[in-house]
């Protein structure tokens with residue numbers, strides 16, 4: 001007699017990697033199950049891959065029932081307006097802070113797209129060609145927000161269809177960021193989104209990995225360690241005191257989301273400890289950064305313990321005496337003529353647009369000034385060229401010599417480093433792991449390390465399909 005348990009038949013869960021495959025931007029993975037068709041993120045390509053944003057979606061937007069958005073960074077949410085324009089009728093699932101912040105990010109991106117389209121249209125008219133349409137406009141971004149109708153907290157289970165369930169866990173990457181645990185057809189898929197680094201301010205540490213049959217993990221810093229956050233604060237202090245001490249001004253190109261709030265938080269602590277030279281002015285010159293900072297202040301319950309304690313007290317790390325916020329373009333321009341003693345925080349973080357460009361044009365050639373990079377600089381961006389040691393760069397159409405001091409502080413990273421990734425992924429015990437969201441060398445280094453630990457690891461190509 002055969003006593004073996006009867007074989008249960010499960011429909012396969014099919015995953016196709018459409019973005020952030022062997023690259024860091026454009027996160028987008030399609031998941032097909034018998035009960036629902038889902039997307040994990042729908043992000044924009046940035047840097048040298050920007051052109052891919054105009055390619056048609058490799059799937060039908062109309063057939064997507066749910067989009068699970070891990071967090072509000074543009075490379076994870078930036079194509080949602082286009083998805084809606086192309087027929088997406090489903091619902092977006094995210095945490096409440098992610099929905100709130102994504103609104104600001106998408107509206108800002110829509111404005112930038114409209115401005116760029118206007119510039120391109122002028123050029124096209126001169127060439128006698130038809131003007132190009134923006135990738136999406138403000139109307140598309142507002143329409144996209146109507147789909148953000150499923151806001152869930154960490155640990156809450158939501159049923160999406162017959163046998164399809166999702167739960168979000170804290171990814172510790174930026175405020176509201178989530179790890180996805182998606183179950184369907186008897187299988188469980190775990191997707192990190194972007195995984196945070198341990199011991200950073202404001203956000204909690206990443207949650208322990210949920211159990212799954214298949215893990216999709218990011219690997220941005222899969223090939224290197226970070227300095228600890230405290231070491232980075234020390235380095236940051238040194239950069240500031242060196243430049244400010246000799247009468248210079250410090251520029252900080254900063255991502256409007258999370259990094260700006262972290263930098264403000266650290267500047268607040270330095271100011272409190274009397275570590276900044278007397279008379280230092282700190283200026284947040286980023287309309288988007290200011291709006292997101294106000295959004296953060298609406299979610300103090302989502303901060304880590306230290307953040308909750310600080311924000312519940314009399315003082316506010318986002319509002320302290322040497323800090324001012326520019327209200328207009330004129331105020332921003334006046335900073336070009338200010339002398340030394342300023343710390344100017346402006347976007348964009350990789351110097352691909354925004355007010356930082358005006359500041360760089362006015363200060364990059366001044367050897368008493370300094371530029372402190374506190375975030376990842378993707379290939380093909382102006383920020384990467386400066387960090388890589390270019391002696392001359394083009395800024396707003398003008399050639400500028402790089403004479404200012406350049407500092408790169410990588411421990412402010414919102415991403416786990418190699419050690420943290422390897423440890424977290426090993427704890428997941430997933431039978432199969434797929435590495436995405438990293439340049440090839442970073443993913444290969446991480447894959448080698450994980451393989452030595454006995455894990456089965458793959459690095460999928462764009463369009464690669466797997467079934468579980």
Ligand SMILES: [Zn+2]
Nearest residue numbers: 071073173194
């Ligand atoms: Zn991110």
